[in-house]
Amino acid sequence: VGERWDRARVLALAPDASSLKAARPLVSGRSWPVTGATDGSADGSALWGECQGSAAAPYRTAVDLSGPAYRCSCPSLKFPCKHALALMLLWSDGGVQANGDAPGWASTWLATRAAKASETKDPKPPADPAAAQRRAEQREARVATGLTELDRWLCDQVRQGLAASQRSGYRHWDDIAARMVDAQASGLAERLRALAAVPYSGAGWDGRLLEEYALLRLLATACRDQAALPPPLRDTVRSRVGFTVRQADVLAGAAPVRDHWHVLARRDLDQDRIRTRRAWLRGRRTGRTALVLSFAAIGESLDGSLAVGTETDAELAFYPAAVPLRALVATRHDTVPSGPPSGATITELLAEYAAALGQDPWLEVWPAVLDVTPARAPVPGLHDAAGDAVPLHPGAGDCWPLFALSGGHPLTVAGEWTPRGLWPLTAWDEGGMVVPL
């Protein structure tokens, strides 16, 4: 077995508090007459066990730690179920010994998983290249029609005046968003759906709505004229419109970047029955910033492998873009705890963001690591040693834990810089301990 995970890393996988509560009584060798784990690298490790529950036959639980992925014979709809959680907690406590060969029921599943994993890494060529080409052309045509329709809709809004939008309700944006889904432009649809909240976002909503409409038209125009764009910007435009790049193509693209990646911050968002986790990484050697996304259905646990405050020696494959931020973890080696990162000044952050906007004007979330002191007036914000300040994002609330942690002294804060302010996510206390906010 590779490095045993600490308790916190296991706990982070629990789908909800009640699963965790149900798992706790099972974290004892007595509940698990049979347990085992594979030897081998951290990537290939797996756990299995038989849990003596209320039923006559024991539940058979297996965990593929490289996912992590879970399988259990219990009827629970939760992932991971209490048995899988308990097994991992037991392992984390040192209660599961490596003993090589998995029993038949576990090894079959693990082998299937391994086969599937290598399949995604090594995709078969499409069965019929001509048909695939035809499908791709149809999609381009559908998106182009959608873009024309969106452009007309946007101009209509501005012609009639945005004042009406405040009274129009969610349907107004849902309808045009649905038409973009039909046009297979999911990126545009997502942006449009988010607009329904803007008229209720407080003073300045009209300006924010105009910004969004303006950037949407810019995106539609850029996509229509994409042939004239330099390739990296074209990739950015296409991905923002909704053309996805297959993971295999990302991995096969530019050479992966190996570095010690420090996980600076993590933010989970729930939207449309999908949970998205954004993990912000910074390479120690290259100084590069990366964004690793993971997704799960509501109620399922998100990928807990990139824990804030740890440093992972890994190779990252970046998605092609004008400002390459999003990345995939191609190969993972060791993970070790890490201290506080070095923070920038506010002037440096704003300059960095300005430079990035020059490459990608739609960039609305930018990773920030600042050495700052929190302030409360005129609005909750952060100021640096030079006296420069930025506000906290109004949606982030009062963020009292950040103030409590600081006590009026400077600290290192990591978060997401947005046009509305900084959304703080992580802070390091005076002793260098990482504190998720």
Next chain:
Amino acid sequence: MSEPEGRGAAWTEERRRSDEGRQHLKGAQEASGGTLSTWHDLVTASLIGTERAVVPAVAIPGLPPAEDDTGDPAAVLLDRAALLTAARRAGRRPDRAEPLPVCDPDPRPAVSPAAADRLARILGGEYPELLTEWLTELVARDLRLPPQFLPVLLDGASRGRSKDSAFPHLVAEAGGSRARWLMELNPNWESVLPETLTGDEAWRLGTTSQRRAYLAALRSRDPGAARELIAGSWAAAGPEERVMFVKVMARGLGPADEPLLETALHDGTAWVRAMAADVLAALPESALSRQMTERAVQWLRIRHDKHGPYLAVVAPDDARLLIQAVGLTPLRTWTDAFGLTAAQIVALRSGDWAAVLFTAWVRAAIAQRDGEWTAALIGQALVARLPAAAIQTLGQLVRQADPALGAPDTLPEPGPDTPSAVGAALRVLRFRYEMLKELDGDHDG
């Protein structure tokens, strides 16, 4: 709660910035001689709609002026807005902020990361009833509370959600200078510690928790003086305060406390009487204790049959009387009288009385804080098939027992047949043991 205010301020801020922008652009306008406008004008035109409003021209300082677009005015407006949006975002200047006062340093050492994680677990809902103990032990060790937890603790203390009137005082003490600093920043927390009263002012003018803190300090310094203060205040005190008085007397208990506790034993409120009885029972020489002991030893005898010794109970039909008498009898009485260890006594057969005796002994072990009996009773619960009602009493026992009993290999491990309530009780002990071990562990200065 301050959200609307915050938005108001943000709005003012935005206006200020936009006005600054206007000044800035005006300068550029004079330089270039073209027609210029600002973001604000674009927003106004977009609100009205280009059917009725003229599209304002836009120029970005440092960029050549946009050519006059002759297309659809709505499209022209959106294109200009896109340009200005990118320019405003990229050209954003830092704000200014009012620095906060700096918090006084807290010289107490920080707790270990493991201890901070434990507090996060308790606050996250795992054994929330152990929060008071965690904080009390932190204060006793003179350690610093990880400050990021203060907001949630101050919320709990100020809304009076805790039934324990001493909780706000405990939070303020654990939080030290950082808690006072936060209270000054957030008016919602001011009520946690209204003012620091010193000396006998705290006694005369303070809240219940301040009076309790004053009295407890006096009791540890001079038990007699505390007793006299209580005696003098007894008549005017309400039932809640009388319970507090009796609780304070449990520490530093001596024979001289007996008369006052006897008075409490005849109090009009059952709650006060029960508390006084528990405290008196811990005083082996007290009349109550002697009386109960006399009764109990009459009722419980060791007998022998062909299977060996057993406990014969010759008691009145009312089990409550037996529970009361055995519960208030010093536990040493039994080990002395029977010449057996606590573990041997609780394992004796007692027929139908087993559950009643178990409950009574648990009650005695709680009141007398007896580690040997606590261990014996938990050990017995692991092997004996006791009714659920008797096992329930373990819940309180393990929350008050010496946490050292939770150390690995101190108590037998639960088996597959162990009732889940016993397993749960053992996990509480383990949790408390680990909690204290972490607080005792290495801490950095």
